[in-house]
Amino acid sequence: MKEPIQNLPVSQSDIYINGWRGSDILNGNANNNQLFGFDGHDVLVGGTGNDILTGGAGIDSYHFSLGDGIDTIIEEDYSKEASHIVFDDVVSDKIGQVIFNGNDLVIHYGDDDKIILKSYLNNSNNAKLSIGFADDSVWYHEDLMSKVVFVGGDTHDVITGTLDNHLNIIKGLSGNDTLRGNLHAINHIYGGHGSDTIYGGSNHDIIHGGDDNDTLHGNGGNDMLHGNLGNDFLYGGEGNDILEGDAGHDTLYGDEGDDILIGGDGNDWLEGGAGADTLIGGLGDDTYIVDEFDTYLEEGKDLEGGYDTIHIASDFDLSSNNFEAATLLGDGDFSVIGDEFDNIITANGGNNHLTGGLGNDTIHGNAGDDMIYGNEGNDTLDGGDGDDYLDGGTGIDEMIGGNGNDYYILDNEFDTVIEHFAADSGTDTLEQHIDRSFYNFDEFGNPIKTGSYHQLFDNVENLILKSTAKTAFGNDLDNIITLNNKDNFVNALAGNDTIIYQKGGGRDTILSNDSLESKDTLAIHGYDLSEAMFVRVTNTASNHDMLQIRFKGTNDQITLIDYFAEQVDGFDNRMDEITFTKGGNTTTLSQSEFEAKIFAQANNHAPWVNKHPRPIKGEIDKALSITFDKDTIKDVDAYDSELSYRLTLASTGADGQYEPLPDWLSFDPSTLTLTGTPPKEAAGNLQFILWGEDSFNHSAGTYVNLSIAGATVDKPTETSPLAPVAIGDTIKDTQGNDTLRGTTADNTFVYTKGIDTIIDKGGNDTLVFGNGITFNQVGSTLLMSGNDLILRVNGSTTNQVTLKDFFGSADSVIETIKFETGGQIDYKRIYELFGKEVPTKSDESALPPAVSPDVHDNAPLTISKDNHIIADARANKLYGTDGHDQLQGLAGADTLDGKAGHDILIGGSGNDRLIGGSGNDLYYFTKGFGKDTIVNTGGGYDNIYFDGISFNQVGRGLTKMNNDLILKVSGSTDELTIKDFFTGGDNADINISFADGGSISATELLGLFKSSKTATHTDIDGFNKALDVSLALMEEFKTLTTESGTTII
Known part of the structure; x- marks a missing residue:
């Protein structure tokens, strides 16, 4: 048969329908047919059912309609000859997905219809396919490829985009897929569910990881990578890429090009790589790796955006951005400054300057000679290798030195120093600013000082005392201990130790109990041998047989405690060597040499007053300077040709000791010069004693009187520059x-x-x-x-x-x-x-x-905050406010109620009732004030201040009446009753001071009467500070009352 078969009839039961060598028209039925056109230009119409259509050689046409089902076209090679797909009743915009499923191209149309072009991917280069639609539009191969999508399934797919000249859209869907974009074309790749590995090509790709933990490689081109959900790894590769981690703990690496990295939520790692990159962390605890070309931005405000760390090779200030931790890169010398949060700062291999902030910081020095400051908070400082300087600052700090010659600053007695390495790993030094007391704990867990002290930390060789530190204990190493200007106690313990005493160091005590094999040295700086005296002090009340080194014309003194005690089991208390260094010259004395210079004190003469200083006059706010004659006090002993001078007040304190000079005065014992500028409150007369002391602590003194005239107050001048x-x-x-x-x-x-x-x-x-x-x-x-x-x-x-x-x-x-x-x-x-x-x-x-x-008269006179309120001659009730008030009665029997604030209550003459209220109150009492009663409730550091009444006048008249304490002023009818004082608590929370010197505490008064009660506050320092504030406030009010001819209300 050479003629084509025209409309070859089939029965309803036929499945296989074959054409022949001509141009056949084959029509399927409702079954799942298989149509074979063989040679010729055939027309294949599958109809309904899931048909397989094989055109064979020739230009074949395949016809489809809605409802035809799932049909498959088999062509040997789409590029050799043209093939036509014809949609009889489908227009082009009703086509659904066009996807590659493996090597097959699948065209979806209708609800459930689709056409499968078998092996189209392998046979489609230069394809001559056309698709005609019912709206007369036609798609060719290029049009089809522009709509194609590569889609995986539910398994672990391996998909590669093969469209060199078209956009490759690849969707992995479920499974742990490996998706590769086309090397040349633009790719849009979506991982979907599963932990996918995705590679872009050399063009500008868009890649989404989807769910789970994905790995995305942009490769070449300016790519956009989105991690989506999961903990993803995003690698930009070449080009200026945008990497977004989105949710999850993501790792973003830009590699080459000027990339933008956005961490999103989660704890992300952002590293730009080469190029001028922009790093944006987002929420979560993010880590940035930046170089000098990068821009970084942490969007979350401080801890609201997570605890973020930056790795950088430059100076960095954490307080000027939203990072909480910094790690230095490279080996440069950089500075890092902390902020108010708990920072972690890590150095590099350079010599870095690292400073914590207000939080509890952790600072690592690593290699290099680092300067590390903890600042405020309880900090941990780790110097690492190198010669490091570690200063914890305020707070309870832990300092770890590591290898190298480390230098520690200890300013809190609970600070800790840890040197893990033995002495041969460096020579370490502790600069100690406070004594390190040893504590036990009471039954309630409260710390109690034992009177003992901690020794120098293990593996630390040197100790330097600074500030208020007074006590130094060494350890088993060869220590160098440098003393300060306090009266120190030193016990170097074992080892070949050197103790350095410096001129002006005060009166120090050294215990040098050590084995006979050890060699201990006392190094004295600032004095030469000619200025020193070696004195053996025996028969003291303490039963110590001591060697003292005294220095002419000064108060400095070194006591070697128990120096002359007998040896016990190969141990003694002797110093082996003493050196004197002054002006670059050093004199060294062996033990036998300085012991030969010990002086006998039997023939010593006490100093005596040779002349009396003239009275001194001064004025308020005008500087004064007085130098006393060197021969005011003399001594006949040649070795005491220069005495040690000091100046004290002539009054004594509660401890019986002469009181020190007021703060505004200064005395230089080396030049005998008194200097100062009298403040307003210093107006009046002061009396001092100038003391001269010899080498054996014998003294003579003479009185010095100073009168200070008060300042005048200028009255305002009336002027009338303009007419009213x-x-x-x-x-x-x-x-x-x-x-x-x-x-x-x-x-x-x-x-x-x-x-x-x-x-x-x-x-x-x-x-x-x-x-x-x-x-x-x-x-x-x-x-x-x-x-x-x-x-x-x-x-x-x-x-x-x-x-x-x-x-x-x-x-x-x-x-x-x-x-x-x-x-x-x-x-x-x-x-x-x-x-x-x-x-x-x-x-x-x-x-x-x-x-x-x-x-009006019927109301109490209450004015305003911080007032000076004065009554009249009647019996008044004066009330303070929430401010700091001064309430002052006059002749009447007044009631003064301070209420809140730090108040001053002055009853005046008359029998007054004084109520301090809350705050630190001052009750002022002087001669002629009558019989006043204090109701001391409300708490606070309250003070009674007797002006013009001495300690002795009150001390003789202390009386207990029921629970009241009565202070009677001898030689008068004046007395002061403290209500319910012996009930303790706030009622006893009061300290008594005298303007001419001396004080009595509540603890002393309760003890005097053998009371078991205690006051709320027992620290005298708190009362003294409150008294200073009250007296200063009283002076402020006083400035309004001292103008000539005025009276204040």
């Missing part, structure tokens, strides 16, 4: 320094600012304070100068108004003082407060009524 403004009977100031003159009419004066003077001539007048001035700002400071009344705003001498002759003439009275902000006071109240008789006026009936009850 008068509108009718209202006269307003100009805010300058004005004089406001009234008439016989009823005038209203308005004050706003400056130094004003009001001169009135009669009438019922009113003074109004404007400009926002309140009653409280003026009412707390009323002053009388002669017959004038002065009103000050906040106590200021540059903002005040003077009412001339207010107390001298009825016509000069301003009847009412008002405030625009509210409140007023009338002249009668002011007269009564100053104890003045109210003047009678001819038109008395026309005077304004009394003021409202909030400021």
Whole structure:
């Protein structure tokens, strides 16, 4: 048969339908047919069912309609001859996915229909396929490839994008897939579920890892890599790539090119590699590896964005960004500064300067000679190799030196130094600023000092005492111990030790108990041998047989305790060598040489007063400098031609010792010069004793008197640069320094600012304070100068108004003082407060009524915060506020209640009741104050201050009455009762001090009467600090009361 078979009929049961050598038209039925066209230009119509259509040789056409099912086309080679797919009732925009499934191309259309082009991937180069649609549109091979997607299945697929000239879209779906993009074309690759490994090509690819832990390689081109979910590894490769980790703990490495790395959520690792990269961490604990070309940004605000670490080869300040940890790269010398969080700082191999911040920091020095400062917080410092400097700062710190010659700063007695390596790994030094007491604990777990001290840390060779440290113990190594200017106690323990004493070091005690084989050296710096005396001190109350080294003309002294004790089991207390170094010259004495110089004290003579210094005069705020004569005190002994001088107050403290100079004075014993600038509170007379002491601690002293004149107070000068403004009977100031003159009419004066003077001539007048001035700002400071009344705003001498002759003439009275902000006071109240008789006026009936009850006689006088409130001669009740007040009674039997704040209560004459309230209060008592009672509730560091009454006057009159303590002043009827003192607690929370020296604590008073009670506070330092503050506050109030001719209310 040479003619084609036209519409070859088939039965409903046929499955196999074959053409022949001509151009056949083969139609399938509803079964799953197999149609074979063989040679010729055939037309194959499978119809419904899942058909297999084999065209054979020739230009074949395959027809499909909706509902045809899943059909398969088999062509030997799509590039050899044209093939046509024809959709009879499907338009082009109804085509679904076009995917590669393995080597097969699958075209989806309709709901469940698809065409499978078998092995199309292997036979499609330059394919001549066309696809026609019912809308007359046609797709060719290039169009088809632009829509194709490579799709995996549920297994672990290996898929490679093979479209060199088209976009390769690859979807791995489920399974742990290996997906490779086309080397030349652009790839869009999606891993889907599973832990996938994905490679881009050389073009600009977009890669998404999907779920689980994926590995993404961008390779060449400017790629975009998204980790999506899971802990992903993203490797940019060549090109300017964008890497986004998204969720999970991701690792991002940019490699070459100017990359952008975005960590997203999770604890991410970001390293840009070569190029100028941008690193953005996001939330989570991120780690950045950056170089000098990179830009880095941690978006989370401090710990809100996680605990982030940067690795960098440059100086870095953690306080200026949102990183919490820094690691230095390379071997350069860099600086790192911490912030307020708990930082981790790690050095590189260089000589770094590392400083922690306010948190509990961990700092690693590594190799190099590093300077490490912990700053605040409880820090851990690890120097690593190299000669490191470690200073923990405040807090309880742990310092670890490592190899090298390390230097430690210890400023907290609970600081710890750890040297893991033996002595041959370096020579280490501890600079100790505080004694390291040894503690036990009571039954409640509270630490208790035992009186013992810790020895020098293991494997540390040298110890230097600084600041307040007074006690030094060595260890078993050969120690060098350098002392400070405190009165030190030293026990170097075993080893060949050297103890360095420096001029001005005070009076030190050394115990040198060591084996006879050891060689201990005392090195004295700043003195030469000619200035030293070696004295054996025996028959002391302590039963110690000592060697003392004293220095002429100074208070310095070294005591070698038990030096002459007998040897025991090969141990003695002898020093083997003493050296003197001064001016670059060193003199060395062996044990036998310095023992030969020991001096006998039997023929020593005590010093004596040769002349008495003249009285000294000084003035407030003016510097004084007085030098005493060298021969004021003399000694006949030649070795005491230069005595040791000191200057003390002539008064003694509670311990019986002469008190030191006030802080504003300084005495130089080497030049006998007294210098200082007297402050305001120093006005009056001071008495000192100038002491001269010989080498055997015998002294003579003479009195020195100093009188300090008080400073004068300048009165403000009235000026009138501008004329006040008068509108009718209202006269307003100009805010300058004005004089406001009234008439016989009823005038209203308005004050706003400056130094004003009001001169009135009669009438019922009113003074109004404007400009926002309140009653409280003026009412707390009323002053009388002669017959004038002065009103000050906040106590200021540059903002005040003077009412001339207010107390001298009825016509000069301003009847009412008002405030625009509210409140007023009338002249009668002011007269009564100053104890003045109210003047009678001819038109008395026309005077304004009394003021409202909030400021009338029936109300307590409470003014404002930080006030000085003074009563009149009647029995008053004065109340403080929440500020620091001074309440002062006068002649009446007053009740003074300080309320809150640090208050000063001055009862005055009369039998007063004083209530301190909360805060650190001061009860002031002097001669003639009568019989006052203190109710000391409310807690705080409270003080009683006797001025003009001595310790002895009160100490003889201590009486217990029920639970009250009565302090009687001998030689008078004055007495002070402290209510419920013997109940303890806050009632006993009080310290008694005297202006002329001495004090009594509550603990001493309770012990004197054998009471088992205790006060709330027992630390004397707290009471002394509170007393200093109160006296200073009292001086501030005093400045308002010492102006010539004035009285303050």
